[in-house]
Amino acid sequence: MIEHAGVAKARGFLDAFARGDAQAMGDYFTDDLAWHVGGGHRWSGDHRGREELVSYLCQLREGADDTYTLTAESVLATDHHIGLFARATAQREGRALDVLQAHAFTVRSDGMWGEYWVSAAEQGLEDAFWA
Amino acid sequence: MSVPVGAAELRQQVTRYGPVAYLVTVAPDTGRPHVVSVSVRWDGEALVSGAGSRTSANLGSGADVSLVWSPPPGDDYSLIVDGPAEIVESGDGPMVSVRPTGSVLHRLAGAAGDGPGCIPVSTLDLPPTTDEDVRPDVPVARAAGADEHPNTARIRRFVDAWFDSDIATWTSMAADDIVLHMRGTPALDGDHRGHAGVTASFVKFATLGIDSFEAEAEDLIADDRFAMAIVRTAYQRGDETHIARIVCSYRFDDEGMVAEIWALSDSQDAQRAFFSDPPPSGLGIDLGAP
Numbered sequence: 416m417i418e419h420a421g422v423a424k425a426r427g428f429l430d431a432f433a434r435g436d437a438q439a440m441g442d443y444f445t446d447d448l449a450w451h452v453g454g455g456h457r458w459s460g461d462h463r464g465r466e467e468l469v470s471y472l473c474q475l476r477e478g479a480d481d482t483y484t485l486t487a488e489s490v491l492a493t494d495h496h497i498g499l500f501a502r503a504t505a506q507r508e509g510r511a512l513d514v515l516q517a518h519a520f521t522v523r524s525d526g527m528w529g530e531y532w533v534s535a536a537e538q539g540l541e542d543a544f545w546a
Numbered sequence: 547m548s549v550p551v552g553a554a555e556l557r558q559q560v561t562r563y564g565p566v567a568y569l570v571t572v573a574p575d576t577g578r579p580h581v582v583s584v585s586v587r588w589d590g591e592a593l594v595s596g597a598g599s600r601t602s603a604n605l606g607s608g609a610d611v612s613l614v615w616s617p618p619p620g621d622d623y624s625l626i627v628d629g630p631a632e633i634v635e636s637g638d639g640p641m642v643s644v645r646p647t648g649s650v651l652h653r654l655a656g657a658a659g660d661g662p663g664c665i666p667v668s669t670l671d672l673p674p675t676t677d678e679d680v681r682p683d684v685p686v687a688r689a690a691g692a693d694e695h696p697n698t699a700r701i702r703r704f705v706d707a708w709f710d711s712d713i714a715t716w717t718s719m720a721a722d723d724i725v726l727h728m729r730g731t732p733a734l735d736g737d738h739r740g741h742a743g744v745t746a747s748f749v750k751f752a753t754l755g756i757d758s759f760e761a762e763a764e765d766l767i768a769d770d771r772f773a774m775a776i777v778r779t780a781y782q783r784g785d786e787t788h789i790a791r792i793v794c795s796y797r798f799d800d801e802g803m804v805a806e807i808w809a810l811s812d813s814q815d816a817q818r819a820f821f822s823d824p825p826p827s828g829l830g831i832d833l834g835a836p
Contacts, residue, residue: 453729453810461814491767491774498767498774500795517795517808519774532793534810538729 421492421522425499429485435476441469443520445527453534456545468531478545479505479512488515495522503535505544512544556627556649557588563615563625566780566789568760569595569642570612571604571631580604583760583780583789584642586613592643593627594634596778598762599702601642608632611644616782622657626650697768701796704804705775709761711748717741721803730814731821754821758782764791771798781820788813788820 424443431439444465452458458471476483483505491498499518506512514535521530535541569584584595593613597605605611608630615625628648633640700719707715726738726747733754738747758781765776773796781788790813799805811817 449812451810451812451814453808453814455729459814461812489769489772491769491772493765493767496765496767496774496776498772498795500772500797515797517772517774517793517810519776519793519795519810521776530812532810532812534729534793534795534808536725536727536795536797536806536808538727538808 419492421494421497421520422490425490425492425497425518425520426487429487429499429501432472432476432485435473435481437469437473440472441465443528444468444531445523445529448529448531450531451533453532454538454542456542458545459542475505479507482506483512485516496520497522497528503541507544510544512541514538514540556646559625559649559651560586560588560593560615560627563618566615566787567595567625567627568614568616569597569601570614571601571609573604574606574609581760582762583778584613585789589636589641589643592645594636594641594643596764597633597642598764598778600762602633602640605631605633605642611642613644617654622654623651624654626652694766695768695770697770697773697798697802698766700802701768701773701775701804702763702766704796705763705766705777705794709759709777713745713748716804717745719804720744721799721801721805724804725806727806727808729808730811730817732818733821754783756781756783768796770802772796773798783820786820788816790817 428440428443446465447463448465448468450462450468450471452460452462452471458474462468462471483503485501485503487499487501489498489500491500497520499520501516501518502513503516504511504513514537516533516535519532520528523529565585565587567584567586568581571580572578573580580600582598582601584597586593586595588594610628611631613627617624626649627644627646629644629646631642631644634643635641704716704719706712707719720741723740724744726744728734728736728738728747734747734750738744760780761777763775763777767774775794775796777792777794779788779790779792790811792809792811794807794809796804797806
């Protein structure tokens with residue numbers, strides 16, 4: 416089966432996150448995207464804006480002393496959505512994070528990502544990590 | 547009885563009744579009706595909305611449909627618009643386009659006092675679209691892809707069974723140790739484990755006083771290990787309506803059974819508020835230890 420182009424884009428985004436390349440991360444998203452973080456921690460809730468999203472992504476890395484790692488377990492894509500299942504691991508203040516996350520991206524007709532969701536299967540672990 | 551609705555008048559009525567309506571289609575082969583909650587906007591002289599795969603299949607190359615709006619608070623009339631519909635391509639993908647040919651205000655059964663049962667609304671000479679009629683975020687309908695992974699059809703069946711409360715079907719597809727992680731819905735929050743635990747969460751849902759609930763998958767993607775569904779939902783309880791798009795995530799076990807489910811809404815505060823009330827019926831159902 417031919418890989419959907421969205422799969423490569425999602426992997427490119429992961430690479431940008433791994434490098435901490437804020438410019439490259441932001442290039443995938445529309446200016447006014449809506450984005451949603453699940454759970455009950457400091458960044459949970461419904462938000463809007465590319466700059467704010469990139470700031471959040473950078474704070475994830477900084478808040479965990481650059482140990483925050485996303486490892487793709489599966490990337491799914493249609494013309495309209497991308498689903499990225501990734502294992503998130505990190506350490507901070509003697510705590511360790513190891514959770515399965517689902518990242519969803521809504522793909523606009525111009526190829527830009529106009530909406531983003533992220534939530535963990537065991538969200539309570541992530542909440543406790545950032546407490 | 548009903549009261550008929552005119553062109554400019556129809557536009558005024560649609561504005562008054564708001565963007566949320568029910569779209570009624572019928573399967574051409576079985577005659578089975580299908581009703582979904584949709585967000586409607588004007589596009590020229592047509593009313594357009596998103597729709598899921600079943601609605602798109604019912605429409606095929608074109609069919610007559612009805613759009614039905616519930617009465618606004620304090621009003622005794624539903625707005626009903628009939629017309630031929632077709633799937634059209636837009637910048638955001640395929641949409642359902644309805645060209646109104648008939649419209650009425652239909653009086654609720656049992657409404658107090660006197661009034662005509664049916665008031666016709668003219669559908670001719672519709673005025674051009676105005677900016678305030680346009681809602682930018684109308685969901686997009688998608689048909690199943692020809693080269694989709696086999697688990698996409700499986701998860702579609704699972705999602706349909708889930709939202710239809712078809713417990714026999716979904717349990718046949720769920721691992722014995724399935725875990726449903728519920729977050730952001732205070733009355734239902736927790737990890738519900740096993741068939742019994744998840745079924746109990748259905749029972750709990752039934753005690754929340756929800757008058758109507760509609761859900762339709764806007765998109766589904768899957769591979770051997772995971773699946774994701776983007777689902778449009780609409781809940782009604784009394785005068786309260788909660789509409790949201792939800793990302794539902796699924797993990798399969800090694801035998802292809804659904805082993806883990808979690809979800810995230812695009813309207814978390816509204817969802818939390820809607821599901822924060824204690825069950826009104828007080829049935830006292832014990833969910834058991836998660």
